Amino acid sequence: MNNPPLIEYRNITVCRDEYIALESISLSIGVGEHVAILGPNGSGKSTLIKTFTRECYPLLRDDASLRMLGKDVWNVFEMRAMMGIVTNDLMSAVTREFDFTGREIVLSGFFGSVGLWPYYEVQPYMRTKAEEVMKMLEIQHLGDRQVTQMSSGEARRVVIARALINDPKALVLDEPTTSLDFKAMHELREFMRKVAKAGTTILLVTHHLPDIIPEIERVIMLQKGRIVADGPKREVLTAKALSGLFEMDVDIEEHNGYFHIW
Numbered sequence: 001m002n003n004p005p006l007i008e009y010r011n012i013t014v015c016r017d018e019y020i021a022l023e024s025i026s027l028s029i030g031v032g033e034h035v036a037i038l039g040p041n042g043s044g045k046s047t048l049i050k051t052f053t054r055e056c057y058p059l060l061r062d063d064a065s066l067r068m069l070g071k072d073v074w075n076v077f078e079m080r081a082m083m084g085i086v087t088n089d090l091m092s093a094v095t096r097e098f099d100f101t102g103r104e105i106v107l108s109g110f111f112g113s114v115g116l117w118p119y120y121e122v123q124p125y126m127r128t129k130a131e132e133v134m135k136m137l138e139i140q141h142l143g144d145r146q147v148t149q150m151s152s153g154e155a156r157r158v159v160i161a162r163a164l165i166n167d168p169k170a171l172v173l174d175e176p177t178t179s180l181d182f183k184a185m186h187e188l189r190e191f192m193r194k195v196a197k198a199g200t201t202i203l204l205v206t207h208h209l210p211d212i213i214p215e216i217e218r219v220i221m222l223q224k225g226r227i228v229a230d231g232p233k234r235e236v237l238t239a240k241a242l243s244g245l246f247e248m249d250v251d252i253e254e255h256n257g258y259f260h261i262w
């Protein structure tokens with residue numbers, strides 16, 4: 001029997017207030033597949049992610065289903081073990097209100113929280129794992145530093161380390177290069193390549209074509225809550241398709257496996 005897809009949407013419609021943010025979305029992403037999602041502001045990209053993280057709820061319809069590894073129902077703990085999530089909401093949560101160290105943020109991934117609280121029982125294996133992940137991301141030096149005293153690139157790596165602490169099947173990144181300088185952007189892309197090559201699915205939402213690392217072979221385009229293209233990146237990423245998607249004339253060029261738009 002074939003392995004079930006990591007995520008499978010069938011006829012998923014999501015309303016946010018009165019607005020239809022996603023309309024009859026059907027798509028399936030396999031384990032180990034790497035996918036980029038493109039679309040203008042407000043097209044529903046973050047809603048698509050928030051639907052499987054259970055922050056947004058689809059309309060209950062007989063013909064609709066949302067499955068993770070073949071299961072219709074999963075709880076938030078199962079989701080966390082499966083998906084490492086890095087969003088800008090999480091980035092703001094990390095630096096809001098409390099001032100935790102990098103290590104505390106990374107460890108908090110075990111508890112699904114942002115930061116550690118005195119009643120959490122941090123086990124020795126958790127500390128060992130946190131050190132391992134921080135080493136892999138080359139952020140050991142940030143372990144004792146307060147997050148509010150980190151640059152946005154450093155804080156983002158800490159949040160990525162937090163997402164990877166449970167060895168998830170997928171790393172889900174919603175606009176991860178926002179506010180990063182060229183070097184931090186480059187390093188993050190190289191890091192995504194490392195994760196992808198290690199067999200973890202990369203599910204990336206981005207506005208920057210060069211974020212689509214060579215390992216990502218599939219691109220999905222969203223417009224006004226609907227999928228308007230879904231296929232191999234070299235077939236989907238055409239000047240015509242991008243011009244239609246963003247409603248402006250653009251040109252596109254591929255260079256060393258990366259795509260650029262102007």
Ligand SMILES: Nc1ncnc2c1ncn2[C@@H]1O[C@H](COP(=O)(O)OP(=O)(O)OP(=O)(O)O)[C@@H](O)[C@H]1O
Nearest residue numbers: 016017019021039040041042043044045046047048
């Ligand atoms: N908290 C909310 N309450 C009501 N409507 C919302 C909320 N968040 C988003 N929306 C609406 O849902 C639609 C889809 O929003 P979503 O955040 O998924 O878009 P996006 O493609 O991620 O956009 P961006 O590129 O700006 O991040 C938009 O029309 C938006 O205005």
Ligand SMILES: [Mg+2]
Nearest residue numbers: 045046047174
């Ligand atoms: Mg968004």
